[in-house]
Amino acid sequence: MRIVRDIAIILVLVLAQAFLFNELFFLRFLNPYLYVYVVFSILIRYPRAWQLIMAFAIGGSLDLLEGSAGLHAGATLFIAFIQPIVKGFWSVGQEDPDEEPSLKNMSLDRRLGFLFTAFFLHHFVLFSLEQFGFENFVDLLKQTFFSSLFSFTFVVLYQLWNARR
Amino acid sequence: MRYFLLLLQQSRILILFLALEGLAIYWIASVQSYPRSKFSAQTTEINGRVSQWQSELKAYVNLKVENQQLAEENLRMRQQLNSSLMVQYYGADTINDSVLNQRYTYLSAEIVRSSHLKRANFIIIDKGSRSGVKRDMGVMGPNGVVGVVAGVSANFSRVIPIINSSLTISGALKNEGYFGPVKWPGRDYQHSQLNDIPRYSDVKEGDTVLTDGRSQYFPAGIVIGTVEDKQLQADQNFYELGLNLSTDFASLRQVYVIKDFFGAELDSLQNESLP
Numbered sequence: 446m447r448i449v450r451d452i453a454i455i456l457v458l459v460l461a462q463a464f465l466f467n468e469l470f471f472l473r474f475l476n477p478y479l480y481v482y483v484v485f486s487i488l489i490r491y492p493r494a495w496q497l498i499m500a501f502a503i504g505g506s507l508d509l510l511e512g513s514a515g516l517h518a519g520a521t522l523f524i525a526f527i528q529p530i531v532k533g534f535w536s537v538g539q540e541d542p543d544e545e546p547s548l549k550n551m552s553l554d555r556r557l558g559f560l561f562t563a564f565f566l567h568h569f570v571l572f573s574l575e576q577f578g579f580e581n582f583v584d585l586l587k588q589t590f591f592s593s594l595f596s597f598t599f600v601v602l603y604q605l606w607n608a609r610r
Numbered sequence: 611m612r613y614f615l616l617l618l619q620q621s622r623i624l625i626l627f628l629a630l631e632g633l634a635i636y637w638i639a640s641v642q643s644y645p646r647s648k649f650s651a652q653t654t655e656i657n658g659r660v661s662q663w664q665s666e667l668k669a670y671v672n673l674k675v676e677n678q679q680l681a682e683e684n685l686r687m688r689q690q691l692n693s694s695l696m697v698q699y700y701g702a703d704t705i706n707d708s709v710l711n712q713r714y715t716y717l718s719a720e721i722v723r724s725s726h727l728k729r730a731n732f733i734i735i736d737k738g739s740r741s742g743v744k745r746d747m748g749v750m751g752p753n754g755v756v757g758v759v760a761g762v763s764a765n766f767s768r769v770i771p772i773i774n775s776s777l778t779i780s781g782a783l784k785n786e787g788y789f790g791p792v793k794w795p796g797r798d799y800q801h802s803q804l805n806d807i808p809r810y811s812d813v814k815e816g817d818t819v820l821t822d823g824r825s826q827y828f829p830a831g832i833v834i835g836t837v838e839d840k841q842l843q844a845d846q847n848f849y850e851l852g853l854n855l856s857t858d859f860a861s862l863r864q865v866y867v868i869k870d871f872f873g874a875e876l877d878s879l880q881n882e883s884l885p
Contacts, residue, residue: 509656510657510660513730516730522634523631526623575728
């Protein structure tokens with residue numbers, strides 16, 4: 446039953462991303478990519494191989510809807526692959542490594558640090574794939590930083606709202 | 611062999627990751643660089659259909675700007691009509707101009723999806739191979755050059771605008787005729803760059819840059835933009851001109867696809883192999 450619910454949430458988020466968030470531009474170049482959040486919240490409960498395949502499928506379906514040809518598939522797959530490493534980096538010294546690997550088990554500051562790093566990496570891969578190279582590197586970093594900050598703000602709001610419930 | 615299998619078993623996640631990432635990069639690379647890019651007709655068709663209802667909604671919101679643009683274009687057209695020209699006949703010579711041949715025709719199309727704030731911008735229009743659109747046809751808007759058709763499905767086409775750095779077109783200064791490549795540096799959608807203008811040219815701010823007859827996509831004389839600033843290139847012999855693009859990609863809705871009746875003939879001449 447849980448898997449049906451997960452798929453429904455993923456579908457809704459992908460559609461919302463394609464038709465709502467992609468139309469939302471702040472300061473003319475900031476675009477929140479919130480669908481990435483499912484990689485950390487939902488996909489993380491599934492086996493590794495499925496995580497990668499699902500991440501590719503989510504990114505790919507967004508690419509089909511948006512006409513961006515592989516950009517989101519590549520970036521989402523990358524973040525799904527790299528996230529245990531990022532998570533390990535943020536939970537150095539934590540006592541219980543055997544717990545279910547979910548965001549709930551991280552303290553709030555670590556969770557936020559992890560989310561920002563992950564969003565930054567995802568956006569960086571996304572934008573460098575988009576321009577297919579690293580020319581204008583400073584511009585690229587600037588855009589990545591502000592965009593991930595923007596996406597991150599939304600996620601923090603969601604986390605706070607969730608914490609109050 | 612056993613160790614090899616063990617190794618495969620242990621690194622299967624890495625292999626899966628590399629395979630899928632390779633697939634994604636192949637997908638991107640097949641689209642990203644214009645002259646080599648290939649778009650599958652199915653993807654274009656899906657993008658087009660999905661975008662159509664979205665854009666119908668937006669069309670209502672933008673009607674005012676749209677009407678303004680059309681009115682301005684009408685004005686320019688009216689100025690070129692025979693009725694607004696005066697024939698000055700001095701009785702000294704005869705002009706026989708029955709040899710004019712139609713070279714270009716235009717097909718009007720509507721934009722169903724576009725991006726102008728990204729680094730790899732694209733436009734999808736609502737005319738496709740059923741309306742006779744083919745790859746590599748030029749596309750212009752009411753205010754000037756828009757881009758080039760890069761992929762076609764039955765009902766939609768995908769256009770690479772001049773605000774995508776994989777497209778380079780040829781531009782010429784209206785006053786002096788010097789020409790060079792116009793290539794988008796990738797910062798914002800209102801500005802572009804014209805390179806390789808000789809240092810001894812007398813180019814000034816505000817000069818108009820037009821398309822050049824040398825470009826295989828556009829007829830000569832369509833506005834690209836105006837010169838905004840000039841700067842010597844690294845080689846010190848040529849200017850690099852900043853352009854203010856005349857097409858506002860943020861409000862563009864109506865475009866014209868340019869069909870060239872002599873395109874095939876020109877192509878065959880260009881592709882002729884040397885003996």
